[in-house]
Amino acid sequence: MNIxxxxxxxxxxxxxxxxxxxxxxxxxxxWLKKFNIKLRKSHSKEERSVRLISHSxxxxxxxxxxxxxHGNERTKIVKVLRSLSQNTYSQLYLDFRKLELIEPLTALHxxxxxxxxxxxxVRFKSRHSQSIxxxxxxxxxxxxxxxxxxxxxxxxxIEIVDNWHMFSGNNCDLxxxxxxxxxxxxxxxxxxxxxxxxxxxxxxxxxxVIQHAYTKSSNVDFQKWYALTRIDEKCIVVVVSDLGVTxxxxxxxxxxxxxQGKANKAKEVMLGxxxxxxxxHSDSKLIQLATNLDTTRTKEKGRGKGFNDIxxxxxxxxxxxxxxxxxxxxxxxxxxxLLQSNSDGSAKELSLNKNFDDFESKxxxxxxxxxxxxx
Amino acid sequence: xxxxxxxxKDFSLMPSGRSHTDGxxxxxxxxxxxxxxxNSIPExxxxxxxxxxxxxxxxxxxxxxxxxxxRKRNITKSKFSDKxxxxxxxxxxxxxxILRYVKEA
Numbered sequence: 001m002n003i004x005x006x007x008x009x010x011x012x013x014x015x016x017x018x019x020x021x022x023x024x025x026x027x028x029x030x031w032l033k034k035f036n037i038k039l040r041k042s043h044s045k046e047e048r049s050v051r052l053i054s055h056s057x058x059x060x061x062x063x064x065x066x067x068x069x070h071g072n073e074r075t076k077i078v079k080v081l082r083s084l085s086q087n088t089y090s091q092l093y094l095d096f097r098k099l100e101l102i103e104p105l106t107a108l109h110x111x112x113x114x115x116x117x118x119x120x121x122v123r124f125k126s127r128h129s130q131s132i133x134x135x136x137x138x139x140x141x142x143x144x145x146x147x148x149x150x151x152x153x154x155x156x157x158i159e160i161v162d163n164w165h166m167f168s169g170n171n172c173d174l175x176x177x178x179x180x181x182x183x184x185x186x187x188x189x190x191x192x193x194x195x196x197x198x199x200x201x202x203x204x205x206x207x208x209v210i211q212h213a214y215t216k217s218s219n220v221d222f223q224k225w226y227a228l229t230r231i232d233e234k235c236i237v238v239v240v241s242d243l244g245v246t247x248x249x250x251x252x253x254x255x256x257x258x259x260q261g262k263a264n265k266a267k268e269v270m271l272g273x274x275x276x277x278x279x280x281h282s283d284s285k286l287i288q289l290a291t292n293l294d295t296t297r298t299k300e301k302g303r304g305k306g307f308n309d310i311x312x313x314x315x316x317x318x319x320x321x322x323x324x325x326x327x328x329x330x331x332x333x334x335x336x337x338l339l340q341s342n343s344d345g346s347a348k349e350l351s352l353n354k355n356f357d358d359f360e361s362k363x364x365x366x367x368x369x370x371x372x373x374x375x
Numbered sequence: 376x377x378x379x380x381x382x383x384k385d386f387s388l389m390p391s392g393r394s395h396t397d398g399x400x401x402x403x404x405x406x407x408x409x410x411x412x413x414n415s416i417p418e419x420x421x422x423x424x425x426x427x428x429x430x431x432x433x434x435x436x437x438x439x440x441x442x443x444x445x446r447k448r449n450i451t452k453s454k455f456s457d458k459x460x461x462x463x464x465x466x467x468x469x470x471x472x473i474l475r476y477v478k479e480a
Contacts, residue, residue, distance in 0.1 A: 172391040172398030199431040203391040210397050
C-alpha cells in the first residue's frame with residue numbers, strides 16, 4: 001500500500017464528505033480508526049527508512065571511558081581520527097551516550113589531530129554523552145562543533161573540568177597563560193625541587209618536539225605541540241603531544257648511534273638482543289630502549305639529553321615526601337611505555353600490553369604524560 | 376673584580392631550547408650572551424652565573440650554552456672552572472650538569 005502523508009488529510013476529508021451531516025455509526029468509526037492506524041503505520045515505516053538512511057553511517061559506540069590506554073577504545077578512537085585523512089569521516093556516527101570519563105592524554109591527542117585537520121571543516125554526526133563531565137570536557141576543549149554536539153552551559157562549576165587547561169605553541173617559548181599556570185604548580189609544593197623537575201621535564205618534552213619530531217618536509221603550518229594540565233588537590237596531570245615522527249620510527253637509528261664504537265658483546269648485553277634484530281622489536285620495546293639512551297636521531301654531538309629530564313622525576317620519587325606516586329606514560333605509534341614509581345622507592349617499568357607487545361592500532365605522533373599523585 | 380649574571384633576572388625565568396630557531400631564550404642565545412660578557416671584561420676577570428630563582432633548566436639549554444663555549448673554542452675545558460663560577464643554590468644539580476657537559480664536550 002502506497003500511502004503518502006497527504007492521504008491522512010484526504011482520508012479524513014473523505015470521511016467527512018461521505019458522512020457530512022449524519023452521526024457516524026460504530027462500524028464507520030471502526031473503519032476510520034483502522035484506516036488511520038494503517039496510515040500511521042505506513043508513515044512510521046517511511047520515517048524509519050529515512051532514519052535508516054542517515055544511520056547507514058557506521059556507528060561507533062564509545063564505552064564508559066575514552067582512553068588510548070585500552071585496546072578496544074583505542075581502536076575506535078584511531079579509526080575516527082584516521083577517517084579525517086582518509087576523508088571518510090562523513091560515513092561515521094559517533095555515539096558517546098555511555099561515555100562518563102575522558103582521560104587527559106587521550107583528550108589532548110584527539111584535540112591535536114582534530115585541529116590538524118580543521119581546514120577540512122569537518123562535522124561529525126554524534127550523540128552526546130548522558131553524563132555532564134564529558135560534555136563539559138568537549139566544550140572546554142572546543143570539540144563541540146567538530147563533533148557536531150551542542151555546547152553545554154555550565155550553571156555550576158564542575159571542578160574536574162575547570163581544572164583542565166590547554167596550551168599550544170610552535171617553538172620553545174611557552175605562552176604567557178601557560179607560564180602563569182606553571183607558577184600555580186609551584187605554589188602546590190613546599191619542596192620547590194618537585195615543580196622544578198616537572199617544569200624542566202615539560203620544557204624538555206616540548207624542546208624534543210621542536211628539535212626532533214618534525215622533519216624538514218613536515219608541513220610548516222603544523223609543526224606544533226599541545227600541552228594540557230589538570231591540577232587538583234591530590235593530583236597533577238601534565239600531557240604533551242606532537243604529531244611528528246614517532247619514537248619507534250627514529251629509535252633504531254638512535255640506538256645504533258648510541259652503540260657506535262662499543263663492542264658487540266656490550267651491545268647485546270645492554271639491548272638484550274643483537275643490533276640486527278632491532279627491526280624485529282615491538283614499538284613498545286623500541287620506546288623503552290630509546291628512553292634509556294643518551295642520544296637522538298640528529299647525530300649532532302651533545303644532543304639527546306632530554307629524555308633523562310623527562311623521566312627524572314619518576315626516577316627519583318622516593319626523594320620527595322610530598323609525592324605518593326609518579327606515573328609517566330609514553331604512547332608513540334603502536335607502542336606504549338610506562339614508568340611508575342612510588343614514595344617507598346618501588347618502581348616498575350612496563351607497557352600496556354604484556355611483554356612489551358604493541359597495540360593493533362597506530363596513533364599519529366607521540367603523547368607523553370606525567371601523573372603526580374600527592375600525599 | 377667579577378661579573379655577575381643572574382639568569383632569572385638578566386636572561387629568562389624559563390630558558391629552554393637549544394638552537395636560535397627553537398625560541399627566544401635558548402642555549403644558543405645564552406651562549407651568545409656569555410660570549411658578549413666574556414668579551415666585554417678583562418681576560419682575568421671571573422664570571423659568576425647564578426641560577427637561583429629560575430623555574431626550569433633543561434639539559435638541552437645547559438648543554439648548548441656551556442658545552443658550546445668549549446666546542447666553539449671560546450674557552451678550554453681546563454680554563455672553564457677558572458673563568459666561570461656556577462651558583463645554583465636552589466637546584467645544585469644544575470651546577471653538576473654544567474660541569475659534566477663541559478667535561479664531555
